[in-house]
Amino acid sequence: IYMYTLEILICACDACKTVTLHVPSKLDAEKFVGRVNLRECLKSANLIHSSDADFQVLEDGSVYTTNAVLFSSEKRHFTISLSNSENHEEKKMHVLLEHQTKIEALQQSHPKEKVLRRAKRRWAPIPCSMMENSLGPFPLFLQQIESDAAQNYTVYYSISGPGVDQAPLNLFYVERNTGNLFCTGPVDREQYPSFEIVAFAATPDGYHPEFPLPLLIRIEDENDNYPIFTNSTYIFTIAEHSRVGSTVGQVCATDKDEPGTLHTQLKYSILQQLPASPTLFFMNPTTGVITTTTSQLDREVLDKYQLKIKVQDMNGQHFGLQTTATCIICIEDVNDHLPTFTRPSYVASVEENTVDVEILRVSVEDKDLINTANWRANYTILKGNENGHFKIVTDPKTNEGVLCVVKPLNYEERQQLTLQIGVVNEAPYYRETTSRSAMSTATVTVNVKNQDEGPECSPPVQTVRIKENAPVNTKSPGYKAYNPDTQSSSDIRYKKINDPKGWITVDENTGSITTFRNLDREAESIRNGVYNVTILATDKVGRTCTGTLGIILEDVNDNGPVILKKTAIICKPTMSSTAIVAFDPDDPVNGPPFQFSLEEDSDADAQRVWALTKINDTAARLSNQNDLPFGPYTVRVRVTDRHGLSHTTPLNVIMCDCITENDCTFRGVPRTGTGEFRLGKWAILAILLGIALLFCILFTLVCGTAGAAKTPKAFPDDVTQQNLIVSNTEAPGDDKVYSANGFTTHTVGSAGAGACGTVGSGVIHAGQETIELVKGHQTLDSCRGGGQHTREPCGAGPVEVDRGRYTYSEWRSFTQPRLGEKVQLCNQDDGHEHAQDYVLTYSYEGQGSAAGSVGCCSERQEDDRLDFLDHLEPKFRTLAEACVKR
Template sequence: MAAPRPQSSLRGALCRQLLLTLVVFSFACEACKKETFIIPYKLEADKMIGRVNLKECLGSVDHIQSSDPDFRVLEDGSVYTAHAVVLSDEKRSFTIRLSDTKKQTQKEILVLLEYQKKVLRKRNTKETVLRRSKRRWAPIPCSMQENSLGPFPLFLQQLIAYASTADGYSADFPLPLPIRVEDENDNYPIFTEAIYNFEVPESSRIGDNAGSKEMKKGNEETSFRGGSQRVPELLEGIVWDGNVSFHCKRRVADKYSLIMKVQDMDGQFFGLMSTATCIITVKDSNDNLPTFRQNAYEASVEENMVNVEILRIPIEDKDLINTANWRANFTILKGNENGHFKISTDKATNEGVLSVVKPLDYEENHQVVLEIGVTNEAPFTRDVALRMTTMNRAVVTVHVKDQDEGPECRPEVQYIQIKENSAVGSKINGYEAYDPESKSSSGLRYKILHDPKEWITINEGSGSVQTSKTLDREVITPKNELYNITVLAIDQDGRSCTGTLAVSIEDVNDNPPEILQDYLVICKANMEYVDISAIDRDSSVNGAPFYFSLANTSPEINRLWTITRVNGIL
C-alpha cells in the first residue's frame, strides 16, 4: 500500500470538494441563447440557482413562464426552485417563455442544469483497498455561513469510513484512511472504523462581499446618528436591494448629517459592515397654518380720520421664514361692507396692518366689528380634512371716538322760492344747519358769504331770509337758472360749515313783447312782403304767441297794407 498523504493535504482536498457543492455558478449568454447553470444534485425549495438576462432577449417583457413547475423566474431574471429538487440525471433542462402582449411577440430561453461531478483523488496502484463496484460515495451535504467568525478551526461534520482485510481481521492502516469503498462483493465480516473531522482553517474563511446583498425591508440594517435629535424618530428608512429610501416624518432642522451603517448576513454579529456619512437637506413645504396669537383684538379711531393705521396683528407660522410658505395674506371677511377699512401685510414683520381709508361717523355708529382671516401665499399641503379649515380667523372690534366736529350743513344745498317784484322786506324760510352732537340748530349763527345781486339778507339767529331789493328774474343770466347764495353757519366755539341757498325766482308778466326792427324796407319791384319779429323777456307762460296789428288804420292804409300770420296771432 502506498504511503498516505499528509493529513492536512487530504483534509484540504476533501474540504474544497465539499465546499464546491455549495457554490452556485451563473454564466450569462447572449439574448435567447442557451443558459447553463452548474448546481448541486440536491436543492432546497426557494433556492436561487442563477440569473438570466431577460431584457437582452426581449426588450419589453410583461409575462414570464417556466416550462418546468419545479422552477420559477422573477422579473429580474432570477431563477429559483419552487420545490426541493433532486437531479436524477446528470443534466436537466427547461424553457423560459417571454411574452410582450402589446407587441404580440414571444421568445424563449433554454436553461440547461448540470450538477457538479465529484473529483476523486487517483489512488496509488500500490494501495490494496478492496473495490465495491457500481456505488459512489459523496459526503453528506453540510453548510456554513459566509463570513463566520469562528471559533476556528470550524467543525463541519463527522464521517465514518469502513475497510476490511482479506483474512477478516481489522486492517492495520495508518490514519487517515482513504475514504472510498468500491467493492460491492465484499463479504468480510470485520470492519474497521476511521473517523475524520473535517475542519476549515481560518485561512480558508469564505469572505466575498462583492456585489449587492439582498436586504430585508425595514431599517434594522441601518443605524442613524445626527445632531442632538433622535433621528430615527424624525426619519423613516426603507432598505431594499442595497438601496435606502428616507421619509421625513417631521422637520425640526433644515439639514441632518447621518452616519449610516450597512451590514450583510441579515445583520448578524459576524456579518461584514461599512459606514458612510449621508447629509440630508430638508426642503420646507407649507404644512403649518398661520395662526393668530389671540382670538379677539380691539382698536379705536376718532371719527372723520382717514388713512391712519389703527392696529397691527401679529401671527405665528412654523414654516421657513421669508418664504411663500411663511408670508401671510390677510383678508377682511365681514364688517367692511361700506369700505371704511383696509388690511395689508408688513413684509418685514409679517404682521397684518389695519387702516381706516374712509371717514367714520360716531353719530352713525359707535363701533364696528370686523372678522379677519389669514392664509399663506403658498397653498396648504396637508391632507384634505385640514384643507377645509386652512384659514385662521380673529375678531377685531373698532371703537369710534366722538369728535366735536362743529355744525353740519346738511343738506348742503337747500331750496327756496320767491316771486319776482315782491315787496322789499318780504320774509321767507332760509337756510338751516345743525350741531351733530345735539342734533339741534340751537346756538348757531348764520352769515351770507356771497349774494351776486345783494337782493337777500339773512337773520343771524334763525337763518331765515328776506328781500332787501326787488327781485327781477329777467336780469339773471341765463334767466332759467337758480339764484345761488352762499351761507355760513357758525357754532359757539367758532367752528363753521358752509352751504348753498338756491333761490328760484318765480316769473310774473312784467315785460311787454318788443318788435326787433325799428324800420322796414320793401322794394316793390323785387319784394312783395317783409317779416316782422317780436320777443318777450318773460317766461314762456307770459310770452309768445304774439298778436300783431296796425296801430293806425284807415281805408287807405287797409287798401295798401295787410298783415298775414306766420307763427303768431293776427
C-alpha cells in the first residue's frame, strides 16, 4: 500500500509538536486529510490561512482538500499561517507531504489483530441540509453516512449531539447498519439555524476504524416571517418652508429570516398621504428615509400630515410579505408672518406731572403660532421720545403694547407730542430683510392736560448714602419736598411709587427711608452704584409732585473679578498667544490690579502647555508654550482682586489655522445661494485696487533700476490708508507731501500717517528701494460716515521679491487678500456706495522693461486678465470699455 506521510512542523512555539498523518496517494476534492491541534500552538487564532490553494484548514484544525490532488513527487509542502488580529500575534505551521511505502501484514486467523494494525483514516464530511418547516413525510431521509472501512468490515453507525441526545432530543437518528440519517419532525430555522452532530463508525467488537465525523446539518430558510416596523406609529417634525430634499425622518423594519437573502431584502414605500394632494413627501425604498419634494409646506395652511407606509421583503416583489405602519408629520412654525398694527394711528392723553401711568394699549395681528417667539411682539418707540418721557412694553397675556409715562410732562412746556412706534417679533423674520422693511409702524398723538400746581419737589433728584449689604431696617434720611407757599414740609405726606426691587419703605410723615431687604450694588439694572426710587409727595388738598431719591450704594468687596469673554482664538500661523481681560463689578477701590494664575486643578500639563504674562492691571496674555495641534482646549484661570477675592473662569481656547479671528469664526459658515457665483461691488473694487497697487510696485521696481540720474518717482499712498511707506535706503531724504484729488502721495524716502491705519505685514525688497507693509490696528471712523468698525490686523511673514522675478499671479495672490478687506470698508459714502474715484487694473509687463507700464492702454494685454470686467455693474461698463482694447 503506497501512502504519503503528512508531516506538520509547528515552529516558533515551545508547546507545538510534530504531527504525522497518513493519506492515500490520490485525494479527491473536499476530502478530509487530518486534524492538528491549533490551540497548542496559538490559543486565540482567529485568522487561518493556507499557502496552498489545494488545502484548507478549518478552525478546529481539520485539513481538507479543496481540489483533487494527485501526488507525482515524493515531497510536497505548504504553510499554515495563524494570527490573532487583536494582539497581533502570529505563528506559522509548515506542512510537509512525504511519500513512503508501508506493508501491512494481514493475519487471517486473527482478524481483530488485523483490524488493530490497520491505520485509521478520516472519512470525508458529507454536506447535509433540510428545509425549515418541512411537511414531511416523516421520518425524512437526509443523508447516508458511509465509511470506507465498510468495504472490508462490518461497521455499525451512531450519532451524537444537538438534536440527538441533546436538546431538542430525538430530532435526528441514524440506522445502525445502513448509516441512513433521518429527521423525525419539522424544524424552525429562526430557532435552530443548524445542528452540529458527530457521527461514529465502529466494528462489532468495538473498534473504531474511523475518527468521529463532524457533520453539519444546515436548516434552509423559508420566507415565513413578516418584516416588522420598529414602531407602529412614527411622529416626525419639520419646519415649514424647508428646502426640497430636506430630511423629515427615517423608518426602520426588521425581518427574522436569514440575512443576506431575498427573504430579508426589504423595500419601503408610501401607500397613502392624508390629505392626498399635493404629494409632498418621498421615501427612499432602500433606507426608509422620508424627504420633502417641495418647499411649499405652510403651517398656516395645514399643520399636520399623515402617511401610511409599507415595508415588503423579497425586494418589494408582489409575492413578498408586507407590513404597514402610520407616520405623522407635524409642520413646525417659522416666523414667516410679520406683526401688523390693527390701526395706523392712535390718540392718548395724560395729565402733566404724572408718572408711571398707562396711557394707551395698541394691538397687532400675527398669523404665526400663538404663544411662541414667532408670535410674541416686541414694541419700540422709533421717534418722538428723545427726552425719555415714555416707554412701551408688551403685555405677555394679550400681546398688546402698553404705552406708559415714565417721566413727568410739563403742560407749560409742551401741550402735545407725536410718537412713532414700531413692532417686530421676538424671533427674527425667516427671510433676510432690513429692520425697517420688516417692521410695522403706527403714529401716537399724546395730548398733555393741565393741572393745578401742587407741592414742589426740588431738587427733583436727591441722594442718600447707604452701604450695600447693610442690615435690614437700617434707617436713613429720605426725600424732602416743600410747599411753595409756606416753604415748609410739615404738612406734606410721602409715598414711594416706583421701587423696582422693593428694597425700602418710606415714612409717610418725614420721607425718611428704611431698608426692607439687603441692598446689592452689583444687582441687575443698578447703574453706577445708584438705586433710584420714585417718591410721590402730596399736600393737604391732594396736589402732588414726584421726585427721585437716588440711594448711593457704597461698595463692599463682595464680587471676585471674572473674565467676560469665555472663548479665545489663537491664530496659530501668526501668533501663539491671546489677551484675556478681567472685569470686577465692584468699585475700582475693590478691583484692580488683578493677579492672574492657572488653576491648580487644571490638567496636569497645564503649567507646561500654557503660561500667563501680565499686560496691565486688568489684562494678561495667555501663551501656548508647546506646538499644540488645532482644536479646542479648556484652561481654568483664577483672577484675584487687590484684596484677595478671586474667581475661577474656564476658558475655551481654540487653536485655529487662520490669519485673523474672523477667519476662524466664519470659516465654517456654508455658502448660500442658488448656485450662481457673482462678484459683489466691494469684491470688484478690491480686485481693481489690488491690481493698481501691483502696478505701482512694479513701476517702482523698474524705475529704481533704471539709473540714479533719473528723477525719483512718487508713489501714491493707499487710498484707504498709507499702507506703503516708501524709504530710500541710500541716504535720508526730505519729507515731502503732495496732495491732488484727495490722494496723498509721498516721494521716495518719505513717510506719513495714514487716514485709515495699516494692513498686512511684510517687507518687499526691489533694488535699493524698500516698501514696508506695516502691521497695525485699523479704525474706520475716519473712512465712513457712521458707525464704528474695527478690523483686526492681518499679516503674514516677511516676503522677499528679488528684482521682480515673481510672476504677476504670485504678486496678485500676495497683495489682493490684504487689500480686499480695506477696500470693502473704505472709500464708500453713507449709502455704502463706491466713491466717484475708481482704480483701473494694469498689466504686469515682466522683468527688464526700462520704461515701465503705460497703464490700461498698453498694447500688451495677454497678461491683463480683465475678463472679469464683463460682469461689472452697468455704471462701470463705460470705464471698462475705455480701458480694454477690443
